[in-house]
Amino acid sequence: MESVWMEDIKIRRREALPGDMEAPAAVIGAGLAGILTAYYLKQAGIRPVVLEADRIGSGQTKNTTAKMTSQHNLIYGWLIRAFGSRMAEHYAMANEAAIGEYERLISEKGIACDFVRCPSYLYSRTGAELLKQEAQAAQSLGIKASFGTDCELPFSVAGVTRFEDQARFHPLKFLAEMAEEVEIYEQTKVLKVEDRKVETDRGTVTAEHIVFASHYPFINVPGYYFARMHQERSYVVALEDAGRPKGMYLGIDRDGLSFRTCGNFLLLGGGSHRTGVNRRGGAAAGLMSAKGGVGDRYGMLRDRARELYPGCHEVARWSAQDCMTLDGLPYIGRFSRHRPCWYVATGFGKWGMTTAMVSARILTALIGGRDCPEADIFSPGRHFTAKAAKKLAVHGAYTVKGLAKHLLPGGNKEIIPNCPHMGCRLEWNPDEESYDCPCHGSRFDSKGHLIDGPAQTDCRKKIQH
Numbered sequence: 001m002e003s004v005w006m007e008d009i010k011i012r013r014r015e016a017l018p019g020d021m022e023a024p025a026a027v028i029g030a031g032l033a034g035i036l037t038a039y040y041l042k043q044a045g046i047r048p049v050v051l052e053a054d055r056i057g058s059g060q061t062k063n064t065t066a067k068m069t070s071q072h073n074l075i076y077g078w079l080i081r082a083f084g085s086r087m088a089e090h091y092a093m094a095n096e097a098a099i100g101e102y103e104r105l106i107s108e109k110g111i112a113c114d115f116v117r118c119p120s121y122l123y124s125r126t127g128a129e130l131l132k133q134e135a136q137a138a139q140s141l142g143i144k145a146s147f148g149t150d151c152e153l154p155f156s157v158a159g160v161t162r163f164e165d166q167a168r169f170h171p172l173k174f175l176a177e178m179a180e181e182v183e184i185y186e187q188t189k190v191l192k193v194e195d196r197k198v199e200t201d202r203g204t205v206t207a208e209h210i211v212f213a214s215h216y217p218f219i220n221v222p223g224y225y226f227a228r229m230h231q232e233r234s235y236v237v238a239l240e241d242a243g244r245p246k247g248m249y250l251g252i253d254r255d256g257l258s259f260r261t262c263g264n265f266l267l268l269g270g271g272s273h274r275t276g277v278n279r280r281g282g283a284a285a286g287l288m289s290a291k292g293g294v295g296d297r298y299g300m301l302r303d304r305a306r307e308l309y310p311g312c313h314e315v316a317r318w319s320a321q322d323c324m325t326l327d328g329l330p331y332i333g334r335f336s337r338h339r340p341c342w343y344v345a346t347g348f349g350k351w352g353m354t355t356a357m358v359s360a361r362i363l364t365a366l367i368g369g370r371d372c373p374e375a376d377i378f379s380p381g382r383h384f385t386a387k388a389a390k391k392l393a394v395h396g397a398y399t400v401k402g403l404a405k406h407l408l409p410g411g412n413k414e415i416i417p418n419c420p421h422m423g424c425r426l427e428w429n430p431d432e433e434s435y436d437c438p439c440h441g442s443r444f445d446s447k448g449h450l451i452d453g454p455a456q457t458d459c460r461k462k463i464q465h
Helices: 032-043 076-083 085-109 129-140 171-179 297-308 352-367 386-405
Strands: 021-028 048-051 116-124 145-148 159-168 183-185 190-194 197-200 203-212 229-240 248-251 258-262 265-274 313-325 331-336 339-346 427-429 434-436 450-452
Touching: 021 032, 032 048, 032 171, 032 183, 032 352, 048 203, 076 085, 076 129, 085 129, 085 159, 085 171, 085 352, 116 129, 129 145, 129 159, 159 248, 159 258, 203 352, 229 297, 265 297, 297 313, 331 352, 339 352
Parallel strands: 021 048, 021 203, 048 183, 116 248, 203 339
Antiparallel strands: 116 159, 145 159, 190 197, 197 203, 229 265, 229 313, 248 258, 258 265, 331 339, 427 434
């Protein structure tokens, strides 16, 4: 179940870390955020080394739908209310600038990565008022936004919010070229970070600056990111002989879908849920799996595809995992006031393309000692909103429940393992055939081998079938 991005690109392999070394900066993670951060650090005269546990782009970058947009669902009206117009404008302009910076790099370096400028839309089939408000809020911050009722989707809508001059591209083709610009060591797993030392299974890197760009920070203290984020999974099917809209679309309704053209294919996405929590209700509910829990989100997407595009057929399917912060904004900046030489880029939600570029530019400015006004809205130390407080209570409830469940025996003579990260009970995900952690989002295959962090090791208990 690999994404369409994996089919036509082979990224050159790199050697593992050859042993202990020193460098001005160490970047943990060779996804889009890590590679771009390393690139801009190098441009600023700061030599970075990138440490990757697996392969370049092997984490979340390969599973994106690669929408390059500042349109991050219904966000700008709330940003203005919660943080004020100045900080909201920083968020808007940072993401708009990110699209332009991608275009500049792609043009200057001649990167063939299917970059296309196109409009991006939010749509609703049930109501238009929220979309009107969002268009007005975005306009007030300098974004070319408008409200309307016309769109290319094969069903009627109550309204759409349109953002002009957004973009789409092939993320791995871009990443492969940018990776040639920086020093990367693959198959080098970071085990521990203490002060200025990054300890790996291949040696220790001593660095003046350390950047955590590994999707979810695996260090719990300081920072406490495990208490400030959860993870969500969402699902995509690539369809042939379906519609190919020029714009990109995202539904704001409860059962809304994502639409995005990719060459001759249509990428249809949906079915989002908290990782490790597989219950769903309503018309889109799936079937009970043999191991318990609700699954078949791919089946739901196939059913919707057949309804919307009769005669289409599936050519690929995959899922993505996204870190969701308490207030919905990324954490980009200093890791903690207790570790002034550590930096973090995490919590991108479902908007990793522009946010990766925003992260790279902010972190490079901070490390280089340059002024960066837009860093305020992304700072991990920003003020705590009412929305964040509510999410913290919900996240805490899931964590308490997950920790309590590990005391209970597994059913059907099956040993349900505990997550080695913090001991939460894992739940079976029938769509991906994986054991997922509802507390912090770690994932393991059916044998207990680690797929996604923040856990760093396989399950300690053997899983019996």
